[in-house]
Amino acid sequence: MADQSEMEKIITPMMEHLCDHLCRFPWETERKEDLEDICAECQMDQYTNDILNTYNREKQEWIPVTEQLPEPHTDVLVAVYDFGEDTSTFLDCLVESDSTGKLMWSTFNGAKEQVLAWMPLPEPYRREQLHEAGSEAGKEALRATT
Numbered sequence: 001m002a003d004q005s006e007m008e009k010i011i012t013p014m015m016e017h018l019c020d021h022l023c024r025f026p027w028e029t030e031r032k033e034d035l036e037d038i039c040a041e042c043q044m045d046q047y048t049n050d051i052l053n054t055y056n057r058e059k060q061e062w063i064p065v066t067e068q069l070p071e072p073h074t075d076v077l078v079a080v081y082d083f084g085e086d087t088s089t090f091l092d093c094l095v096e097s098d099s100t101g102k103l104m105w106s107t108f109n110g111a112k113e114q115v116l117a118w119m120p121l122p123e124p125y126r127r128e129q130l131h132e133a134g135s136e137a138g139k140e141a142l143r144a145t146t
Contacts, residue, residue: 007055008068011048018044053120062117070094070118072103077121081114092118 019039020026029035039045049071062079070076070093078092092115095106105115 007052011051015044015048060119060122062119064117065115069103070120072096075121076118078105078115079117079119081116087116091121 023042025035025038029038052068053071053074072094075091075093078090079087080090082088092105092107094103096102097104
């Protein structure tokens with residue numbers, strides 16, 4: 001992984017401390033393979049990914065694929081290398097290859113291996129929230145004209 005994001009710089013030492021000092025399994029498990037299996041299923045890793053994804057969604061900045069990949073089967077915006085210095089933006093997601101299980105882009109619009117960066121999608125449209133905001137804006141406009 002290249003440079004860590006601001007949040008990763010906070011979370012990585014926290015996770016290392018939790019794993020090294022607070023987790024009971026390293027002292028209760030004799031076989032390294034058993035410990036690796038336990039660590040692979042640890043929910044703290046998913047919790048950390050959720051924190052990073054929330055942070056990235058709120059920041060709404062492009063994340064280079066060399067720094068971090070999105071969770072599989074999660075739609076994101078991708079910046080795809082075009083020709084020259086140009087990039088195009090598409091909706092895509094990571095999926096597992098049928099033959100190897102390796103993660104790859106689902107290749108919407110032919111993105112393939114040319115993805116340079118990705119960005120989480122904004123929060124979905126919620127009619128109720130927009131309706132409330134529109135009502136308030138409408139009331140303000142009426143007050144301004146009277």
